Amino acid sequence: MILYFSGTGNSEYVAKIIAKENNDDLLSINDWMKNNKKETIFSKETLIFVCPIYSGRIPPIVENFIKQNKFEGNTNSYFITTCFQNAWNSEKYIKKLCMQTNLQFQGAKEILMPQNYIMMYPILDKQSADKVIESVTPQIYKIAKEIKNNSKLSMNKPSFQGKIMSSIVNPIFYSMIVKTKNFYTTDKCTKCGMCVDLCSMNNIKILNDKPQWGNNCIHCTSCINCCPNSAIEYGKKTIGKERYYNKNLR
Numbered sequence: 255m256i257l258y259f260s261g262t263g264n265s266e267y268v269a270k271i272i273a274k275e276n277n278d279d280l281l282s283i284n285d286w287m288k289n290n291k292k293e294t295i296f297s298k299e300t301l302i303f304v305c306p307i308y309s310g311r312i313p314p315i316v317e318n319f320i321k322q323n324k325f326e327g328n329t330n331s332y333f334i335t336t337c338f339q340n341a342w343n344s345e346k347y348i349k350k351l352c353m354q355t356n357l358q359f360q361g362a363k364e365i366l367m368p369q370n371y372i373m374m375y376p377i378l379d380k381q382s383a384d385k386v387i388e389s390v391t392p393q394i395y396k397i398a399k400e401i402k403n404n405s406k407l408s409m410n411k412p413s414f415q416g417k418i419m420s421s422i423v424n425p426i427f428y429s430m431i432v433k434t435k436n437f438y439t440t441d442k443c444t445k446c447g448m449c450v451d452l453c454s455m456n457n458i459k460i461l462n463d464k465p466q467w468g469n470n471c472i473h474c475t476s477c478i479n480c481c482p483n484s485a486i487e488y489g490k491k492t493i494g495k496e497r498y499y500n501k502n503l504r
Contacts, residue, residue: 255278255279255280255281255295255297255299255300255301255302256269256272256273256276256278256279256280256281256302256304257281257283257295257301257302257303257304257319258280258281258282258283258303258304258305259282259283259284259287259304259305259306259313259315259316259319259454260284260304260305260306261306261370261474261475261476261479262370262474262475262476262479262480262498262499262500263499263500263501263502264306264336264367264368264370264500265304265305265306265335265336266282266304266500267387267500267502268304268334268336268365268367268394269302269304269334271391271394271395271398272302272304272334272394272397272398272401275395275398275399275402276299276398276401276402278299278302279297279299281295283305283315283316283319283454284454285454286319286323287315287318287319287454287455288453288454288455288456291323292322292323293323293324294323294324294325294326295323295324295325295326296325296326296327297325297326297327297328298327298328299328300328300330300331300332300360300401300404301325301328301329301330301331301332301357302331302332302333302334302401303316303320303331303332303333303334304333304334304335304336305333305335305336306335306336306337306474307335307336307337307341307342307344307364308427308472308473308474309419309423309424309427309428310342310343310344310416310419310420310421310423310424311342311344311347311420311424312333312335312344312347312348312351313472313474314428314472315454315455315472315474317351320351320355320357321351321354321355325355325356325357329356329357329358330358330360331352331357331358331359331360332360332361332362332363332401332407333345333348333359333361333362333363334362334363334364334365334397335362335363335364335365335409336364336365336366336367337364337365337366337367338366338367338368338369338370338371338375339366340364340366340410340412340416341362341364341409341410341412341416342412342415342416342417342419342420343412343416343417343419343420343421344362344364344409344420345362345408345409345412346412346420347420348362360404360406360407361405361406361407361408362407362408362409363397363407363408363409364409364410365390365393365394365397366386366390367386367387367390367500368382368383368386368387368498368500369498370475370479370498370499371473371475372475372478372479372488372491372492372495372497372498373436373473373475373478373488373491373492374431374491376495376496377495377496377497377498378496378498379496380496380501383498383500383501384501384502387500387502428472431473432471432472432473433471434457434467434468434469434471435467436488436489436491437465437467437477437478437486437487437488438486438487439464439465439485439486439487440485440486440487441485442483442484442485443464443465443481443483443485443486444483444485445460445463445464445465446482446483447460448480448481448482449465449476449477449480449481449486450465452476452477452480453476453477454474454476455470455471455472456470457469457470457471458477465477465486476499478492478497479497479498479499480497480499481497484497
């Protein structure tokens with residue numbers, strides 16, 4: 255079973271390739287958490303978690319999904335992560351999570367994908383992003399085959415910087431950087447509600463005829479990057495920037 259969380263489509267793209275190659279079922283963590291489901295998940299097949307890396311670890315929503323639900327049947331678990339530069343020291347925390355939740359860790363691997371964190375970094379134009387995706391797609395097929403063969407996977411050995419990122423920077427990132435007060439919509443907003451539908455945290459509501467953000471946000475960037483009219487901004491940091499979502503899914 256492939257269980258994936260995706261903000262702008264990179265992890266979903268990876269998950270769907272692995273699922274197709276291994277003839278496996280897909281479960282969207284986005285939809286599961288948006289609907290506040292807490293159930294026993296049974297799988298005869300190996301569990302394959304696919305998600306991005308946020309500030310050196312897997313996103314809190316994925317950790318909470320694993321902690322809040324019970325897994326039965328085959329609990330052997332792989333973690334495939336998408337990231338812009340590297341996965342830092344996230345494997346250490348994934349292993350710890352597996353021990354806490356009785357999942358049997360089988361390995362982890364990172365896949366480098368286009369940057370989507372528009373609030374801090376420049377975003378590639380469509381042509382450049384497509385080239386990155388095209389270049390890493392063979393690696394995704396290779397990983398799918400390795401999982402099918404029950405091969406061990408491992409991430410690249412973390413540098414000292416990677417260890418600092420995952421241990422010290424990560425909690426600072428969520429306490430100091432991940433805020434919602436700077437989100438706003440421009441006059442290009444048509445009140446279509448896509449941002450509301452996309453938010454897995456149920457953090458966006460239409461109030462006074464326009465989207466309003468609450469405080470329960472993980473900066474997955476799905477709202478700002480996937481808005482069909484590019485009508486969402488984050489302070490002055492995103493004005494004029496390219497938007498990114500994996501267009502191979504649409």
